Amino acid sequence: MVAMTMHTQMAEILHDAYAHPAQPGVYYAGWDTTGSDRLNRLGRWDWRPSAQRGVDNAGTILFPLALGCPPRETSDGRRWIEKIISSPDQAVNFTPPNVHTGYAGDVLRRLTTLRAELPDDVLLSDPDTQSPLGVAELLWDDSFYTALLETPAAVHALLDRITDFIIAFVQEVQQIAGERFNPCGWPGLWAQGRGTMVADDTMSLISPVLHAEFSLPYLNRLARACGPLFYHSCTWRHSYFANIHAVEHVVAYNWNPGNSDDSALIMREFGGKAVLAPHLCAEMHQDNDVLALDQHFADEADFFRYLLDNVPANACAYFYFSDVCQKGDIIDRIYDLLHERGYTPQARGVA
Numbered sequence: 001m002v003a004m005t006m007h008t009q010m011a012e013i014l015h016d017a018y019a020h021p022a023q024p025g026v027y028y029a030g031w032d033t034t035g036s037d038r039l040n041r042l043g044r045w046d047w048r049p050s051a052q053r054g055v056d057n058a059g060t061i062l063f064p065l066a067l068g069c070p071p072r073e074t075s076d077g078r079r080w081i082e083k084i085i086s087s088p089d090q091a092v093n094f095t096p097p098n099v100h101t102g103y104a105g106d107v108l109r110r111l112t113t114l115r116a117e118l119p120d121d122v123l124l125s126d127p128d129t130q131s132p133l134g135v136a137e138l139l140w141d142d143s144f145y146t147a148l149l150e151t152p153a154a155v156h157a158l159l160d161r162i163t164d165f166i167i168a169f170v171q172e173v174q175q176i177a178g179e180r181f182n183p184c185g186w187p188g189l190w191a192q193g194r195g196t197m198v199a200d201d202t203m204s205l206i207s208p209v210l211h212a213e214f215s216l217p218y219l220n221r222l223a224r225a226c227g228p229l230f231y232h233s234c235t236w237r238h239s240y241f242a243n244i245h246a247v248e249h250v251v252a253y254n255w256n257p258g259n260s261d262d263s264a265l266i267m268r269e270f271g272g273k274a275v276l277a278p279h280l281c282a283e284m285h286q287d288n289d290v291l292a293l294d295q296h297f298a299d300e301a302d303f304f305r306y307l308l309d310n311v312p313a314n315a316c317a318y319f320y321f322s323d324v325c326q327k328g329d330i331i332d333r334i335y336d337l338l339h340e341r342g343y344t345p346q347a348r349g350v351a
Contacts, residue, residue, distance in 0.1 A: 006044075006049075006345075006350060007049040007050060007121075008049070009049075009350055010047060010048075010049035010190075010345060010350055011049040011050070011190070011192065013027075013047075013348075013350070014027060014047060014049070014190055014191075014318075015192070017275060017316045017318065018191065018251050018252065018275055020316070021251075021271075021272055021273060021274050021275045021276075021315065021316045022271075022272035022273075022314050022315065022316070023316060024313060024314070024315070024316065025316040025317070026308065026311060026316075026317050026318075026319070026338070026341070026343040027047040027316075027317070027318045027319070027343070028046055028047055028318065028319040028320070028321060028338065028343070029046050029047060029048050029187070029188055029189050029190060029318070029319075029320050029321070030045070030046045030188075030320070030321035030325045030331070031321070031322075031325040031326075034325040034326070034328065034331050035325065035326045035327050035328030035329075035331060036328040036329075036331050036332045036335070037328070038332060039331060039332065039335055042346075044345065045335065045344075045345075046321075046345075047190065047318075047345060048189075048190040049190060050121055050122065050123055050190065050192075051121070051122045051123070052122065052123040052124070052125050052182050052188075052190070053114060053118060053122055053123070053124060053125065054125045054127070054185070055107060055110055055111045055114060055124055055125065055127055055173075056107045056110070056127040056128070058079070058103075058127075058128070059128050060128060060130055060134070060138070060199070060201075061079070061080065061081050061138065062103070062107070062127050062128055062129075062130075063129075063130055063135045063138075063162070063165070063166060063169075064081045064135060064138045064139055065081060065102075065103040066097075066099070066102060066103040066104035066107070066165070066169065067084075067096055067097070067135070067139060067162070067165065068084055068097065068102065069081035069082055069083070069084050069138070069139060070082040070084075081138065083138075083139065083140060083141040084139055085139045085140040085141065085158070086140070086141045086143065087143075088147060088151040088154035088155075089154075091140070091147070091151075091154040091155065091157060091158040092153075092154050092157045092158070094139075094157075094158055094161055095161070096161050096162070096164070096165040099165065099168045099169045099172055100172075104165075104169050107127060107173075108169075108172055108173070108176060111124060111173060111176050111177060112176055115176060115177060115178075115180065120180070122180070123177075123180050123181065123182040123190075123192060124177040124180050124181055124182065125182045125184070125185050126170075126173065126181070126182060126183045126184065126185035126195075126196055126197050126230075127173065127185055128185055128186065128197075128199065129166065129170060129185065129196050129197055129198050129199065129222075130198070130199050130201070131198055131199060131200040131201070131202060131215055131218065131219055131222075132159045132162045132163045132166060132215070132218040132219075132222070133159065133200075133202045133214050133215040133218065134199060134200070134201055134202045135162050135166070136155065136158050136159055136162055137202055137205075139158070139162075140158075145205075145206070148206065148210055148214060152213070152214075155214060156214075159214065159218050160218075162218075163218045163221050163222060166222060167221070167222060167225045167226055170196045170222070170225075170226045171225070171226060173196075174194060174196075174226065179192075179193075180192075181193065181194070183195030183196050183197065183228075183230060184197050184230040184252065185197040185230075186199065186230075186232055186254070187232075187254050187277060187279045187320035187322070188320055188322075189230075189252070189277060189318055189320055191230065191251075191252075194226075194227075194228070195226070195227055195228045195229065195230060195251060196222070196226045196227065196229065196230070197229070197230040197231075197232060198219060198222060198229050198230070198231060198232065199232045199233065200215060200219060200231065200232065200233040200247075201232075201233055201234050201235075202215065203215065203233045203235070203240055203243070204233070204234070204235035204236075204237060204240070208239050208240050208242070208243055211240065211243050212243050212246070215243075216243060216246055216247065219231075219247050219248075220246075220247065220248045223247065223248040223249040223250070224248065224249065227248070227249035227250075227251075228249045228250065228251035229247065229248075229249055229250045229251065230250075230251060230252045230254065230277075231244075231247055231250045231252070231253055231254065231274075232254040232255070233255060234255065234256045234259055234260075235255070235256065235259050235260050236255040236260040236261060236266055237260070237261050238261050238265070241269055244270070245270075245273075250273070250274045251274055251275065252274055252275040252276075252277045252318065253270050253273075253274050253275070253276055253277060254277045254278065254279065254320075255278055256278075256279065256281075257278045257279075257280070257284060257289075257290065257303075257307065258281065258284040258285075258287030258288075258289055258290050259287060259288075259289055260289055261289070262293060263278055263307055263310065264306075264307075264310035266278075267307075267310055267311060267312055267315060267317070268310075268312055271311070271312035271314060271315030272312065272314045272315050275316050275317070275318050276311065276315055276316065276317040276318070277317070277318045277319070277320060278307065278317075278319060278320075279319070279320040279321070279322055280300060280303075280304055280307070280319060280320070280321050280322065280324050280334075281300075281322045281323055281324055282300065282322070282323045282324045282326065282327060283300070284300055284303060284324070285297040285298075285299055285300050285302065285303040290303060293306075299330060300324050300327070300330050300334075301330050301333040301334050301337070304319075304334050304337070305337060307319070308337065308338075308341070321334065
């Protein structure tokens with residue numbers, strides 16, 4: 001009974017953080033098993049109040065597979081897809097299948113089975129939802145970016161149909177998972193209720209003007225139909241900030257601090273509008289964009305201190321620790337830093 005009370009309290013705290021992102025707070029999620037024996041013995045060392053289970057492992061190619069791209073294996077054994085569009089005419093005439101057929105249907109049936117078989121306290125995570133523009137890029141051959149300039153109407157026709165398909169699929173997932181849905185498929189945060197993640201990773205591959213035309217309208221259709229959004233894009237640059245602000249109904253922002261402009265700048269810009277949710281990976285302190293800060297971070301814990309120091313006073317942050325959790329000495333130091341500042345569940349008197 002004590003454990004259930006603790007988990008319920010953690011869920012209420014995090015739910016309130018999403019609802020009030022301008023209210024100061026720092027939370028974090030990581031891996032169940034870390035490289036630190038001490039943290040592993042704590043049981044619940046982070047802020048996730050419940051276990052969660054993914055319903056699909058296709059990653060970024062989920063929607064291309066669902067839309068009819070044949071699967072193939074790359075030379076290094078990675079699962080990938082064949083392109084199915086090579087001309088504007090094919091784009092204009094493209095007709096998505098019903099979401100209950102093909103690969104999408106398989107995912108929905110697996111989700112139904114998991115809901116029936118897993119314990120009631122295990123949440124079902126949103127599959128990897130790519131932006132409509134990102135999906136279109138994967139369907140189309142190497143002429144895709146030329147088509148943005150030369151035949152924009154054909155691209156918009158394709159994006160319109162892809163968006164309809166994504167909305168229909170996400171709504172089915174939401175319906176099946178019900179109250180056990182975790183809408184944040186990436187990063188590995190706790191969330192519960194309606195919404196969806198969306199990965200807008202094509203943003204940095206095109207100009208801000210093209211992104212505003214070919215991505216924003218479709219992201220916002222998804223937000224209105226399925227939101228709120230847990231918005232991800234690996235690379236955030238200052239020139240795209242106005243576009244990111246224009247994405248509607250965002251509840252959390254995620255970016256890669258190792259492959260973006262200074263996270264201190266990003267957090268000042270977007271703090272208070274939605275929960276700030278950057279992730280920390282192993283060796284991120286050596287990524288080019290971090291080295292460009294000229295701060296000479298000794299390791300990932302030193303870089304994390306910089307991120308933590310720059311969380312604005314009017315903002316809520318929810319960090320995700322990825323494979324850095326495998327480095328026992330580093331994750332120990334990160335945990336100690338969080339505990340010293342009163343940000344761990346134990347320091348808050350929750351666990």
